[in-house]
Amino acid sequence: MPGLVDNCDAGFVMSMPHMTAPADGATQASAHRVRVAVETPQHAGMADVLDYLAEAELPPGTLLRVPLGRRELPGVVWPGEPSAEEAANALPAGQLRPVREALLALAPLPPAWCQLVEFTARYYQRAIGEVALAVLPPELRKLDNTGLAKRLKRLHKQMGLPDPDAKPKKRRKADLQPEPEAVPEVPASPPVRPALTTEQAEVLARLSPQFEAEAPACHLLFGVTGSGKTEVYLRAAEQALAAGRQALVLVPEINLTPQLEARFAERFPGRRLVSLHSGLTPAQRLQNWLSAHEGHAELVLGTRLAIFCPLPRLGLIVVDEEHDPSYKQQDGARYSARDLAVYRGKLERAPVLLGSATPSLETWQHARSGRYQLLTMAQRVGQGALPAVRVVDMAKQPTPGQGQEAPALCPPVLAAVRDRIERGEQSLLFLNRRGFAPVLNCGACGWKSGCPHCSAWRVFHKLDRTLRCHHCGFAERVPKACPDCGNLDIQPVGRGTERLEEQIATLLQDVERPGGGSVRVARIDADTTRHKGSLEEQLAAVHAGEVDVLVGTQMITKGHDFRRVTLVAAVNPDSALFAADFRAAERLFASLLQAGGRAGRDAEAAARSEMWVQTWNPQHALFAALKAHDFTAFAASQLAEREMAGLPPYSHLALLRTEAREGPVAEAFLQQARDAAQAWLKTHGGADVMLYAPVPPPVAKVAGLERRQMLIESPSRGALQRLLANWLPELHVLRSSLKGIARWAVDVDPLSI
DNA sequence: AGCACGCCGACT
DNA sequence: GTCGGCGTGCTC
Numbered sequence: 001m002p003g004l005v006d007n008c009d010a011g012f013v014m015s016m017p018h019m020t021a022p023a024d025g026a027t028q029a030s031a032h033r034v035r036v037a038v039e040t041p042q043h044a045g046m047a048d049v050l051d052y053l054a055e056a057e058l059p060p061g062t063l064l065r066v067p068l069g070r071r072e073l074p075g076v077v078w079p080g081e082p083s084a085e086e087a088a089n090a091l092p093a094g095q096l097r098p099v100r101e102a103l104l105a106l107a108p109l110p111p112a113w114c115q116l117v118e119f120t121a122r123y124y125q126r127a128i129g130e131v132a133l134a135v136l137p138p139e140l141r142k143l144d145n146t147g148l149a150k151r152l153k154r155l156h157k158q159m160g161l162p163d164p165d166a167k168p169k170k171r172r173k174a175d176l177q178p179e180p181e182a183v184p185e186v187p188a189s190p191p192v193r194p195a196l197t198t199e200q201a202e203v204l205a206r207l208s209p210q211f212e213a214e215a216p217a218c219h220l221l222f223g224v225t226g227s228g229k230t231e232v233y234l235r236a237a238e239q240a241l242a243a244g245r246q247a248l249v250l251v252p253e254i255n256l257t258p259q260l261e262a263r264f265a266e267r268f269p270g271r272r273l274v275s276l277h278s279g280l281t282p283a284q285r286l287q288n289w290l291s292a293h294e295g296h297a298e299l300v301l302g303t304r305l306a307i308f309c310p311l312p313r314l315g316l317i318v319v320d321e322e323h324d325p326s327y328k329q330q331d332g333a334r335y336s337a338r339d340l341a342v343y344r345g346k347l348e349r350a351p352v353l354l355g356s357a358t359p360s361l362e363t364w365q366h367a368r369s370g371r372y373q374l375l376t377m378a379q380r381v382g383q384g385a386l387p388a389v390r391v392v393d394m395a396k397q398p399t400p401g402q403g404q405e406a407p408a409l410c411p412p413v414l415a416a417v418r419d420r421i422e423r424g425e426q427s428l429l430f431l432n433r434r435g436f437a438p439v440l441n442c443g444a445c446g447w448k449s450g451c452p453h454c455s456a457w458r459v460f461h462k463l464d465r466t467l468r469c470h471h472c473g474f475a476e477r478v479p480k481a482c483p484d485c486g487n488l489d490i491q492p493v494g495r496g497t498e499r500l501e502e503q504i505a506t507l508l509q510d511v512e513r514p515g516g517g518s519v520r521v522a523r524i525d526a527d528t529t530r531h532k533g534s535l536e537e538q539l540a541a542v543h544a545g546e547v548d549v550l551v552g553t554q555m556i557t558k559g560h561d562f563r564r565v566t567l568v569a570a571v572n573p574d575s576a577l578f579a580a581d582f583r584a585a586e587r588l589f590a591s592l593l594q595a596g597g598r599a600g601r602d603a604e605a606a607a608r609s610e611m612w613v614q615t616w617n618p619q620h621a622l623f624a625a626l627k628a629h630d631f632t633a634f635a636a637s638q639l640a641e642r643e644m645a646g647l648p649p650y651s652h653l654a655l656l657r658t659e660a661r662e663g664p665v666a667e668a669f670l671q672q673a674r675d676a677a678q679a680w681l682k683t684h685g686g687a688d689v690m691l692y693a694p695v696p697p698p699v700a701k702v703a704g705l706e707r708r709q710m711l712i713e714s715p716s717r718g719a720l721q722r723l724l725a726n727w728l729p730e731l732h733v734l735r736s737s738l739k740g741i742a743r744w745a746v747d748v749d750p751l752s753i
Numbered sequence: 754a755g756c757a758c759g760c761c762g763a764c765t
Numbered sequence: 766g767t768c769g770g771c772g773t774g775c776t777c
Contacts, residue, residue: 039754041754041776047777051777052777053777067776069757070755070756070776071755097777
């Protein structure tokens with residue numbers, strides 16, 4: 001986001017000299033001092049860029065192996081001159097150790113890559129080397145010049161072959177799914193491009209000048225589900241490619257890469273397309289990365305980690321479903337790939353296209369203020385109507401008998417599902433909870449299936465008869481009787497997808513399909529897609545019409561184009577509505593709208609498509625906006641609330657998190673950290689930075705460690721950044737002075753608090 | 754964070 | 766006698 005850029009690159013102007021500083025000549029005449037980013041321990045005030053001696057001048061971005069203590073680590077020659085402070089603390093050349101090996105076989109990482117990494121490190125408060133080495137393909141860390149040369153030779157050979165498919169195919173057996181090949185057989189006829197809708201044409205007309213512009217802008221492509229955003233991405237990529245540049249397309253999840261990859265491969269026959277995500281084998285990931293880095297790959301499609309892929313001729317960045325929380329890395333350097341995309345676009349003068357039907361409020365705010373260009377597509381391709389939204393007040397539904405649980409679907413929703421089955425159409429039941437039941441309960445003594453290591457219930461999974469903790473993974477066979485009192489009658493409480501699937505089958509067992517036979521219910525969630533390729537397999541079955549009712553979690557609401565679905569039902573959205581998180585409503589709205597968008601993708605069926613929502617809170621403003629498919633109204637009401645509460649995008653947040661075996665230890669750490677920060681703020685005039693009291697997060701204990709966190713808030717990103725940068729060294733000291741802190745970390749721009 | 758050095762207890 | 770417990774200290 002530009003806010004992030006504007007406020008943070010002050011004092012971040014990096015000079016990019018072609019050469020490193022000259023050697024002082026104190027030792028060997030041939031020795032050159034090089035600055036190297038290495039993964040230094042974050043402790044003890046050690047710098048993250050260290051000096052070494054090299055026999056020759058090494059260009060910035062060169063990958064190296066250097067000694068550190070008794071270890072040998074990978075490092076990157078870092079551009080720029082040392083700061084005044086660094087220069088003052090610099091070791092004399094005589095005390096420097098020589099570089100072990102320079103990986104000259106690899107082209108140096110480009111200056112823009114170094115700048116993106118350094119920005120990320122500074123903004124998210126991590127060491128440069130940590131970020132630099134974490135975002136390189138893991139395989140690259142292990143290779144020496146010989147190994148690297150071998151890989152590059154293989155890549156070049158592959159590139160030069162008339163049929164580059166031949167070789168990789170053999171190695172592909174371990175791959176995630178049958179992916180379209182990097183370079184498909186070149187067909188003689190050009191690909192068929194669908195005619196553009198008026199809106200698509202308008203959007204592209206406004207986008208086109210961007211490819212020639214000196215300072216391209218960031219755009220929000222705000223398009224309802226089914227409005228054809230992907231076609232816009234394809235055309236934009238076409239323009240970037242036509243200008244001889246590379247396009248980078250980000251998607252939130254690995255699951256979404258194969259189908260998008262297929263579409264791009266079909267549209268761009270003969271162009272080199274690679275994917276980058278953690279599902280690739282290490283060798284494949286390195287190969288694809290090298291292909292992009294060397295400028296061979298013209299299209300790079302990937303998940304958040306792909307934002308760091310070096311691209312010498314970057315000409316477009318697309319961030320699909322920009323609101324998706326998956327773009328935020330949740331460990332290590334907690335970066336937001338979407339925000340970094342905006343920064344990178346500016347840095348490398350490439351237009352950025354953020355696409356969503358339900359933009360994040362941050363992005364929406366920027367679009368409204370004019371920082372991003374707003375490109376709207378309000379019509380579905382083929383003029384299909386959006387599904388009619390029907391909100392069911394569960395309080396008005398018949399109450400079950402004493403001691404009985406309410407059925408999974410209330411009568412009107414059940415009737416709607418039956419309707420679909422009778423017409424040979426499909427229904428999709430969305431329940432964002434895995435397993436059979438979220439908790440087991442003993443009616444006799446009140447025992448519940450708690451996790452011994454976490455402050456959370458263990459979920460009952462019927463399939464393998466286990467009680468499984470979704471926080472730490474601890475699993476046990478489900479007990480036959482209550483472990484406390486021996487009562488044999490322990491009951492599941494609540495409902496997950498596994499149970500929903502079972503209950504739906506029962507509820508519909510009397511229904512006859514038009515073709516004869518009983519109703520076919522299927523389930524798709526993380527548990528049914530554990531094995532590689534199984535998601536594709538199950539989706540194919542749905543597409544082939546072998547399923548009447550599909551039960552699933554979030555997983556089924558993202559991106560998949562279900563042609564025969566005319567009914568989507570949200571079984572229990574209330575659980576998300578009252579989560580203690582300020583983004584809960586925003587997320588729920590996005591996921592419901594996205595789920596609803598699965599219905600009526602086929603224009604002919606769109607008119608009779610419906611989305612049903614079962615809720616106990618029908619008066620909630622979210623549902624009114626959902627009924628009207630009115631994101632704008634929803635965003636306005638949310639923004640008003642955020643402004644009142646001083647929450648993002650009206651303020652900027654950071655979270656200091658800590659884990660310790662003893663809760664009070666974690667609290668003491670945060671309390672002392674808070675005191676230190678407040679003392680610093682007092683002397684440095686940071687009056688507009690607010691530190692809240694340390695609190696336990698919603699799940700306070702995970703895997704035997706007590707978690708505590710402290711919120712830091714400021715209307716000024718710069719003020720927040722200054723505090724964090726000055727505070728971190730103190731926190732390192734504090735940690736070592738306080739025994740028993742297992743971990744601590746700062747999360748800048750946390751998604752949930 | 755690693756990785757070594759170093760100075761005490763229980764084993765072959 | 767030495768194998769190994771993990772406290773402490775260092776890394777351009």
